[in-house]
Amino acid sequence: xxxxxxxxxxxxxxxxxxxxxxxxxxADYLPLSGFYPAxxxxxxxxxxxxxxxxxxLQQRLADPRFKQWKSYWAQVEGIPDPAALQTLQQGVLLNxxxxxxxxxxxxxxSEPWARDPPIRYRRxxxxxxxxxxxxxxxxxxxxxxxxxxxxxxxxxxxxxVGRWHLDDLAPxxxxxxxxxxxxxxxxx
Numbered sequence: 550x551x552x553x554x555x556x557x558x559x560x561x562x563x564x565x566x567x568x569x570x571x572x573x574x575x576a577d578y579l580p581l582s583g584f585y586p587a588x589x590x591x592x593x594x595x596x597x598x599x600x601x602x603x604x605x606l607q608q609r610l611a612d613p614r615f616k617q618w619k620s621y622w623a624q625v626e627g628i629p630d631p632a633a634l635q636t637l638q639q640g641v642l643l644n645x646x647x648x649x650x651x652x653x654x655x656x657x658x659s660e661p662w663a664r665d666p667p668i669r670y671r672r673x674x675x676x677x678x679x680x681x682x683x684x685x686x687x688x689x690x691x692x693x694x695x696x697x698x699x700x701x702x703x704x705x706x707x708x709x710v711g712r713w714h715l716d717d718l719a720p721x722x723x724x725x726x727x728x729x730x731x732x733x734x735x736x737x
Contacts, residue, residue, distance in 0.1 A: 551603035553726040554584055557718040558598045560664050564589040575600075578721050587611045588619075588686060588710070595664070596621075596707035597715050606728075610710065616684040620709035621691050622656060624668065625700040628677045629655070633698040637681065641697045645687065648694060652682035661706060662720060668703045676703060 558564065562573045564586050575586070575598075584600040587610035601607050609615050629637075637653045656678040677700075681691050692702045708715045718724060 551601055551606050551728045552584065553606070553713075553728060554579065554581065554600040554723050555713055555715075555718065555726065556598045556600060556723040557715055557720050558590050558595060559720040560595045560666075561592060563592055564598055579723060590707060591689060591705075594705040594707065595720065596705075597710055597713065597718075598707075599710050599713060611686070617711045618652075618682050618684055618709070619686065619707060619711075620680060620682045620714075622658070622661065622706045622708055623679045623681055623691055623695055623702045624676050624704040625679060625695050625702055626671075626674055626676055627700045628675055629679065629695075629698065629700045633700060634679075636698050637679075637694055641694045643687070643690075643693050643697060648687070648690065649683070649685055651694070652680075654680050656680050664704065682709075 556575070556579065558575075559573075562575065562577070564575065566574055566576045566579075568574050572592070579600070583602045585602075585607055587599045587601055587607040590596065590598050599610055601610070610617060634653050634655070637651050640648045640650045658678050679695070681694070683690060687693075691705055695702045713726075
C-alpha cells in the first residue's frame, strides 16, 4: 500500500528535505523517511504539497502528461476586469509558449490564514483573490500568468491537487493517507 502525505507548506519553506544554505526545509516539519514530493511549490508559495513513498504514484502526480488539475488561490494586485479573466481562461502567451486554458474565477474570501511575513500592503491599490485551476506545472506559472494580464500575484496558495485538498490543515501541519492498490492506480 502506498502512503501519501498531505502537507500545508508554509511560506519560506523549500519543497525538499535538505538545503546547504540552512533554509527551512520539509525535514523541519515532517519526521518521516522515504517520502518524496510529487511536484514542487516555490519557496515563496504556500499550501498543499503531496508527498508519497511510491515512485509510480509520484510520477503520475508530477508528470504533466497525466494532466492533473491543480487549484491555486492567488491574491493579485488590483481588481482583474472580465477581459483579463477571459485571457487567463483561454491561455496566456508566456516567454516559453502559450499556456493551456485555465479555469478562473474571483473568490470572495478574506485572508485564509496569517502569513509571516505578511504581503506588502498599499492603501491605494486594492487586491483580489482568484482561483486558478491549471493542468500543467511550469516554473512559477500562475505568477507569470497573472502578471502577463497586468495583475501581479502577491500571495499564492495551492489548495488542491487532483482529488486531494487542504481542508482544515494549518500551515506546517500534515496528514497521512494510505491508498489501497486499486486507488493507487487511479490516483488522484
